[in-house]
Amino acid sequence: MPASHSFRSLLPVLILLVLLALVPLLSPSNRFVSLAISAGINVIALYGLSVLFGQTGILSMGHAALVGIGAYTAAILARDFNIGFWLSIPLAGIMAAIVAALIGIPSLRVSGHHFVIMTFAFGQLLAIILTNGGDYTGAASGLDVQQPVALFGLSIDVLTHYYLTVVFFVALSAIASWAIINSRYGRTLRAIRENEKLAASLGINVGRHKIGAFIVSGVFAGVSGVLLAYFLRHISPSQFSSFPSIYLALMVMIGGARLLLGPLAGGILVAFLPELLNLDPVQSRILYGVCLIAVILLLPNGLIAGIIAGWHKMFDRRAAQPSEPAVEREGK
Amino acid sequence: MDILLQQILNGLSIASVITLIAVGVTLIFGLTGIINFAHGEFLMVGSIVTWLAVANGISFWLAILLAMIVVAVMGFALERGLFRFTLERPTNGFIVSLGLIIVLQHIVIFFWNANQKSIPRPLNTIWEMGGVRIASVRVMVIFITAAVVAMTFVAVTRSRYGRALRASVEDRDTAALMGIPVRRYITGVFVLGSALAGLGGGLLIALFPITPFTGGTMVMKGFAVALMGGLGNLTGAVVAGLILGIVEGLSAGYGFSEWTDAYSFGLMILVLLFRPNGLFGGTSGPKMA
Numbered sequence: 001m002p003a004s005h006s007f008r009s010l011l012p013v014l015i016l017l018v019l020l021a022l023v024p025l026l027s028p029s030n031r032f033v034s035l036a037i038s039a040g041i042n043v044i045a046l047y048g049l050s051v052l053f054g055q056t057g058i059l060s061m062g063h064a065a066l067v068g069i070g071a072y073t074a075a076i077l078a079r080d081f082n083i084g085f086w087l088s089i090p091l092a093g094i095m096a097a098i099v100a101a102l103i104g105i106p107s108l109r110v111s112g113h114h115f116v117i118m119t120f121a122f123g124q125l126l127a128i129i130l131t132n133g134g135d136y137t138g139a140a141s142g143l144d145v146q147q148p149v150a151l152f153g154l155s156i157d158v159l160t161h162y163y164l165t166v167v168f169f170v171a172l173s174a175i176a177s178w179a180i181i182n183s184r185y186g187r188t189l190r191a192i193r194e195n196e197k198l199a200a201s202l203g204i205n206v207g208r209h210k211i212g213a214f215i216v217s218g219v220f221a222g223v224s225g226v227l228l229a230y231f232l233r234h235i236s237p238s239q240f241s242s243f244p245s246i247y248l249a250l251m252v253m254i255g256g257a258r259l260l261l262g263p264l265a266g267g268i269l270v271a272f273l274p275e276l277l278n279l280d281p282v283q284s285r286i287l288y289g290v291c292l293i294a295v296i297l298l299l300p301n302g303l304i305a306g307i308i309a310g311w312h313k314m315f316d317r318r319a320a321q322p323s324e325p326a327v328e329r330e331g332k
Numbered sequence: 333m334d335i336l337l338q339q340i341l342n343g344l345s346i347a348s349v350i351t352l353i354a355v356g357v358t359l360i361f362g363l364t365g366i367i368n369f370a371h372g373e374f375l376m377v378g379s380i381v382t383w384l385a386v387a388n389g390i391s392f393w394l395a396i397l398l399a400m401i402v403v404a405v406m407g408f409a410l411e412r413g414l415f416r417f418t419l420e421r422p423t424n425g426f427i428v429s430l431g432l433i434i435v436l437q438h439i440v441i442f443f444w445n446a447n448q449k450s451i452p453r454p455l456n457t458i459w460e461m462g463g464v465r466i467a468s469v470r471v472m473v474i475f476i477t478a479a480v481v482a483m484t485f486v487a488v489t490r491s492r493y494g495r496a497l498r499a500s501v502e503d504r505d506t507a508a509l510m511g512i513p514v515r516r517y518i519t520g521v522f523v524l525g526s527a528l529a530g531l532g533g534g535l536l537i538a539l540f541p542i543t544p545f546t547g548g549t550m551v552m553k554g555f556a557v558a559l560m561g562g563l564g565n566l567t568g569a570v571v572a573g574l575i576l577g578i579v580e581g582l583s584a585g586y587g588f589s590e591w592t593d594a595y596s597f598g599l600m601i602l603v604l605l606f607r608p609n610g611l612f613g614g615t616s617g618p619k620m621a
Contacts, residue, residue: 059423061430106605114604116426117367117555121597124552128594242548246430253427282438289434296427297417 009260010178016264017171024160033159039271040166041227046252046263047173048220051180053249054257056213057193059116062103062123063248066218068240069096070225072130075143075235084147088226096222097215104214120242127241142236145229166227170264173220178260180216189213250292256305265304336582337464343581344574345470345539348477349375351573352532353554355484355566356525362501362564363521366415366425370432372551374526378403378533379542380440383449392454396534400527407526411519419518433548440544450541473535480531481570484524488566497521501564549593556600 023036045067053059070092077083077091107118180186191199192206200206229235247270255266274284299306353371360368378399385395410432418425457468488494500507500514508514536542536550557576561568579595 059427106601114559116423117559118601118604121552121556121600125594125597125601128591128597132591132594243434246434249427249430250434282442285434285438286442289431289438292431292434293414293428296424296431297414 009181010175013174013178013260013264014171016261017167017174021164021167024163030159033163035271035275037159037163037166037231038228039267040163040170041224041231042248042251042271043170043263043267044166044173044224044227045221045248046255046267047170047177048217048224049248049252050257050263051177051186051189051220052213052217053252054259054262055181055186055189055193056210058210058213059249060119060214060217061116061242061245061249062119062121062126063217063221064240064242064244065123065126066096066100066221067225067228067244067248068126068130068235068237069099069218070222071229071235071240072143072225073222074226074229075145076136078145078147079143082147085226085230088230089223092226093219093222096218096225100215100218100221101211104211104218107214120245123240123245124242127237130237130240142234142239145233145235147230162231166231169223169227173223174260174264176220177263181260185209185212247288250288254291254295254303256303259304259308262304269303338466339581339584340578341466341470341474341581342584343577343579345473345577346580347573347577348473349532349536349539350550350553350557350576351481351570352477352528352535353550354557354561354569354573355481356528357551357554358558358561358563358566358569359488359521360525361558363497363504363518364415364419364425365422366418366429367422367555368415368429368525369426369551369555370410370429370436371525371529371554372547372549373433373436374403374407374529374547375533375536375550376440376542376544376547377406377436378530379537379546380444380449380533380544381530382534382537383451383542384444386451392451392534392538396531399534400530403530403533404523404527407522407529408519411522415522416518437544437547444544446544448541448543449537451537454538469538473539476531476535480528484528485566485570553596556596559600560603 020036024033028036045063049060049063073092073095074085074088077088083091103119103122107115107122180189188199188204188209191202191204192209196206228239251266251270252263253266254269255264256262270288273279273287274281277284277287279287295303295306353375356374357368357371360366360371378396381399381402382392382395385398386392390398414428414432415425418428453469455467455469455472459466459468488497496507496512497517497520499510500512500517504514532550533542536546553576557572558569560572560575561570576596576599579599583591583595
């Protein structure tokens with residue numbers, strides 16, 4: 001699937017985001033807005049994952065750990081250096097990128113399967129380190145974030161203002177992801193995804209680009225972590241351990257990692273599905289698991305790509321472009 | 333000195349359970365290339381079955397047998413129903429197993445809540461030897477595991493089925509051409525691995541209380557051990573299991589207990605970095621044309 005080089009792939013996402021930004025006009029309930037905010041925060045991290053998984057074909061099962069780095073950076077900066085929300089965002093992005101590099105450089109020495117396990121192990125290790133970090137990381141009970149958030153003197157701690165801020169950052173990350181996909185760099189990453197050996201023989205430094213993609217996805221995760229910390233106002237290690245990582249991977253799989261609409265759809269769907277079906281948390285997690293398995297076995301390109309393919313099949317007999325599995329075969 | 337011995341014994345009994353997981357993981361990976369993270373949940377289901385059986389008045393020994401059978405049937409069903417369709421793309425199998433983790437954990441929570449579950453110790457004797465207190469239940473766990481692993485080892489290395497299995501691990505296609513029913517062996521390995529996980533679950537709940545989330549940590553340790561030993565390498569898994577058990581036991585005995593969980597991950601990362609095929613060499617997955 002060659003990424004369309006036009007603005008056309010970005011347009012539906014931006015239109016959707018503009019519509020979403022208008023949602024507060026309908027005066028939705030606080031619960032709805034809170035859910036939407038956490039969905040949006042996830043979507044930012046998902047756009048990073050989509051660069052990593054969708055474009056480069058590497059899966060990270062420890063991504064919540066990078067979100068955690070962002071969140072803890074924000075919380076510690078606020079506590080020790082009195083640095084507020086806006087400055088935290090770039091700093092946490094940089095910090096998460098550094099950690100991504102530290103994880104990525106050794107992890108990517110090992111290929112395929114093993115990389116996935118490495119990211120998972122690093123994610124677990126981070127949760128253990130945060131738990132054993134004593135007063136500095138607040139141990140198992142975590143840290144509070146008390147700094148107010150303001151823009152030009154206007155407080156955006158109000159739920160709807162914070163919602164708009166999140167929508168703004170989602171738009172930013174969608175645009176960033178789009179720019180990466182349609183750049184020379186994105187093309188290089190896809191070349192690696194399609195055939196690593198061929199890419200290497202064309203003079204592409206495969207290792208360095210993979211690490212690069214991991215670092216880029218780390219920046220997204222870091223920014224999402226700051227937004228999370230300032231939204232929840234309290235963070236603890238368990239929020240960034242294995243389940244949240246699986247959860248992020250699930251969202252990117254359900255939405256589909258290769259389409260620009262995928263992360264947005266996945267994040268929103270997974271956040272609101274239990275609400276729509278009126279499920280309790282345990283039931284909804286069972287449903288997530290079943291969805292993940294079903295999507296992998298039946299719609300390996302994700303839900304959106306599956307719907308589009310189904311649409312083409314029904315209304316456009318000749319448009320049967322062979323759909324390619326999102327997950328490449330490994331272990332040759 | 334006494335503390336040292338005691339901690340080593342404690343470490344070894346946990347290592348036994350981890351080794352049981354590692355053997356299943358390593359066999360399944362060797363043959364199919366699927367990293368089955370849900371293996372820890374198989375173990376947890378084994379614990380739950382044991383817990384339910386003991387709570388209903390069935391003796392512990394029958395209960396672990398029951399756990400093995402239930403988990404083996406579950407493994408059979410999951411292999412036929414799900415993993416069979418991911419054989420061509422093992423990474424998909426891995427993702428399916430992540431989905432399964434969530435499903436199995438929460439089904440258990442749904443029916444039997446998330447609280448800790450424990451059974452009365454099946455053996456209560458504590459031997460005192462020169463100041464060392466040895467709980468017989470730990471010795472029992474070590475002996476059962478040693479016996480079962482030894483049996484598996486002999487079956488894999490000596491019997492003709494074991495030879496066919498190793499041939500399939502070496503090269504699935506050629507083995508199939510030689511008339512080995514590889515698909516059936518894959519199912520067989522899933523069933524065997526699941527039964528071992530069921531046994532591990534039964535033994536684990538005899539040692540410690542468990543929660544529906546126990547499987548997650550145990551599988552990571554099982555994987556750490558399987559990786560250190562070299563995926564697909566049975567001997568390696570057993571030796572690495574011993575190493576991890578002793579390291580964990582010692583660290584708990586000398587006051588670093590809050591870091592015990594970190595060792596398996598740390599060791600795993602180090603091994604993967606410097607000896608990606610494990611300490612004893614393993615396969616990097618089935619060769620596929």
